[in-house]
Amino acid sequence: MSEAAIQTYTRADEAFDCLQTAIVKGDLVPGEKIGEVELCSRFNLTRGPLREALGRLESRGLLVRRPHAGVKVVSVSAEELLELYRIRETMEGLAARQAAERMTDEEIADLQATLDSHEQMIEQAQGQAYYQAEGDYDFHHRIATGSRNTKLAQMLLGDLYYMVRMYRYRLSTSSGRPHMALGEHRRIAEAIAQRDGELAEFLMKRHINAARRNIEKKIREGVLTI
C-alpha cells in the first residue's frame, strides 16, 4: 500500500512492458531491423499504442528509430557496458549514502531480512542464477528507493538497471561471485544500519567497482563476447 496501484493498465503500458522485457531478455536481437506490423502481430497489439511505447523506449535509449526507416534494438559494445558500471558506481554510491541517512528502521530491517533469504538461496541449491538475476537487483532496488531521492531512483530503476540486465542476459548468466557479493551486500547494509553514510557510499562504490572489474576480466579472457 506504499503506492496506489495502477488504476487502468492501458494497451500502451502493455506494449511498453512486453517490448522492454523482450529487449532485456534478448528475444529482440540488437541491431536487427524490426517492423512495426511484425511487432503488432507478435504481441497482439495495434500500431497506435505500439508507437507510443516505441517512443518511450527510444527516450530511454533501449532502441533507436530512424524516421521512415524502422526501429532496431540498440546494439551495445563491451566498452559501453563497462561505462554503465562506472555510472552505477557514482550514482549508487550516492544512493547508499542517502539511504543511510534516510531509510526507516523498518526498511533497514527488511533489507537485512532480504539478505538472509539470499543467503539461504545460495546455500541451498547453487541458486547463483536466481541470486544474481533477481536477488542482486532486489538489494540495489531497495537502496535506490531508500535514498528518498526521486530522480535518482527514477534514473537507476527506470534506465540503468534495464540496460545492465539486458547485457547480463546476453553474457553468461551470472557474474559468478555470489558469495563474495553477498558479503559485500552485508557490509553495506551494516553501514546503513549504523547510519554511516560515508562508509556506505565507499563500500557501495567498491562493490560495483569489483563487479565491473570482474566483467572486464572475463571479457579479456574471452569468456564473455558481446
Place this chain on the structure above:
Amino acid sequence: MSEAAIQTYTRADEAFDCLQTAIVKGDLVPGEKIGEVELCSRFNLTRGPLREALGRLESRGLLVRRPHAGVKVVSVSAEELLELYRIRETMEGLAARQAAERMTDEEIADLQATLDSHEQMIEQAQGQAYYQAEGDYDFHHRIATGSRNTKLAQMLLGDLYYMVRMYRYRLSTSSGRPHMALGEHRRIAEAIAQRDGELAEFLMKRHINAARRNIEKKIREGVLTI
C-alpha cells in the same frame, strides 16, 4: 559534420520540442491539468504525434499522466531541486574525469575558447542572464559530450539539464555568481587540459556543490520561492 543532421523532422519530434521548451520556460504551469485537445490547438498538432511526445516526456519525468485523467506538468519541490544538484555533483564529476582522459586537444581548445567568449559577455554588459542561461549549459554540455560516455551524456543532456533549466526559469533568472562560476570553470578546463582527471573531478564536484549551496542559501533567505 560530426553527426548526420536529422533526416526528416516528424510531427512527433516537433511536438516533443514544443512541449519540452514550453515546460522548461514555464508556459505550462506545473500541477495544472492540461487537455490533449487544448495542446493540439495550441501547437497546431494532431493527437497522434502529440500522444507520442507525451509518452516520451512522461518517460523523462517532465510530466505525469494518469490514464483517462489527463496530463499535468510535474510539480516540484525545493528539496527535489537540491537533490538534482546532488545527482549532478556525482555524475558531472565523473564526466569531468573522463573528459580529462578522453577529450581531444581540439575539443579542449574549443572549451577554453568558449570560456573566453563567456568572459567577454560578462565584462561587456552585465550579461549575467545570458551567461547563466546559456553559457553555463554550454560549458557543462561540452564536458558531458567530451566524456565519450554515451549513456552518461544521454542522462545529463537528456534528463537532468532540462529539469534543472525548468527550475532555473522559475527561480530568479541567474544564480548571481557569474564571476565566481567562470573562475571555477576556468580551473576545471585547466585541469582537463593537463589531463588531470582526478583534479577535474574534484573541482567539478566542488563547483556544483557551491552552486547548490548558493541556491540553498537563497531559499532559506526567502529570496527563492518555489
Place this chain on the structure above:
DNA sequence: AGGAGAGGGATTGTCAACAATCTATAGACC
C-alpha cells in the same frame, strides 16, 4: 444540511484507413 450514488458530458484510449517517405530492384547509360 451533508453525504452517497447515479447519470450525463467531456476527455482519453484505441482503431483502421490515408498519405508521405525510404529502400530495393531493375534498367539504362557511360
Place this chain on the structure above:
DNA sequence: GGTCTATAGATTGTTGACAATCCCTCTCCT
C-alpha cells in the same frame, strides 16, 4: 562491367472517427 537513376513496393507517419473511462453535477436519502 560498373554505376547512376528511376520506379515500384513496402513501411512508417499522420489523420480523423469510434469506444471506453473518468469527473462533475444533480438528485435523493438519511
